[in-house]
Amino acid sequence: MIDNVSTADHNLRVYVWINPDSQTTQTFHDQTVTISVERKAPIIYIQKKMVEGENFQANCSIIYSCPFLPPSLQWNANTLLENYTFVDFHMEVHGQWFYQKTLRGVATYLMHNRRIRCSAKFKTFTMGSEMKLNILYKPITVTVKKEKKVVVEGDSINIECVANSNPPPHKYLWFIRQLDQHKIKNSTQSTKHFNNIARDTSLSCMAQNAFGVQQSVWVDLDVQFKDCFDVI
Template identity: 25%
Template structure:
């Protein structure tokens, strides 16, 4: 064979390969380079994640307006793994005719209704790759090369998400939702949390065709929920066991003042003209402002604003504080500022000393009188006994 014949044979073989690949990926006469509308368009998420040992459901629909497409004829779906390269053999892993099924795939959608939803079972990390969908229908053969699907298979599960309104207030009724991504609706994750354990689980279909599993609980908030940690765990069933991930959210609840109280320093009676400090405390969120009032016969008088009220006590009185924020207010109990009378105290001490002196004097007199009487008491003479008829009779003097 001459060099010319060898060259012609090589060119002919390459031309046949190119024509075969063109017939595989393009419609006859379709010119993608000129920017015309692709012969096949599929709708599916651009990126999907899956969990090793579980399954993955790929939501998929397709559209075509090409005149050679005929829904009355048999329609085959084909999945191709890897990049599209016209100079290499395509990585066909599935053909709905049954001729190829390397990954045990199953097109669960009705291809005649342009539904190409597909189930990937028992995934492993080697499934991670880019995938293309192809439709074969008589003379119509087209691959959606403009709509690749990236599948990523991971070993660790996704942490669930806890959704609750951000602006939380006491007495408010809210719905708390724990959601978990569900790539395999046939085996949804089991959700548990530290709220009411009989929360019903349900799986919802998202707008893009994927699924989410949820549990919900309605709670009426109080100040005790502020700082409360809600924990939710998602347990995914996989081949050989389960894989679990957990999420925790801390609630931030606003509430009106609670446990408002007032104190005085120094405590007890206060000397006139000395400094007195009144202090107010309260538990509230957001932090409260404090106002001090003095009770008078003409009504309660606002005497100070602030947590501490210091003043020179010239006279006594009754005081209380009020804590308030946007959600409410609360009053403390009343504190009595009692001024002691120093002159009266001295007079009282003198009176006490006088009384004590009188008591001591009287006591001494009584003791002396008793001693004197005891010592000067006259002695009695002894009685003479007499005898009458041998009987002793006492002679009374």
């Protein structure tokens, strides 16, 4: 075992010389080993798409050269993970050793765009890698966003259906309620233009992507109008 290997030892050739102090003329230089010194970060690999509510698995692996002093792999402790566990795996690969630490848990939409990190700690240094998570989830919150707070009766207005989802919604349903009348309009756009706004109008929208649907609460429009009366 060669201890305390440094980058200065890169491409160093070593060999065994039997009885170097003897008077024999035979030396054994013909079988040499070249030391290749590398400093690599661990590799993070996620096996499949991560969908909210489903189990996921992320692997962190490293190749090392000495089984007597293996590195330690450590996932960052992320409080957004639910019901997570770790599994260690070791095996020899072509004269070196492969170490993998698997993180298993339940995906949540709160993990989307967060970063997970894995660190490999060797005797004298630590190397780390990180990955940005992409969690697929249905619309979680859907809200109606008005272009303006007050609208005059008979005027027009743009209303936006804002959804927190991944991927973005591909279909929207608009629900219009005016007194005893109810209407439904389909759209592929998040913003809808409404003409001839009447008093006592309420709106709601439903957003849909490949993983589910969600509807907003009803929003009453603040419609200004003039009272008509006869003067005697």
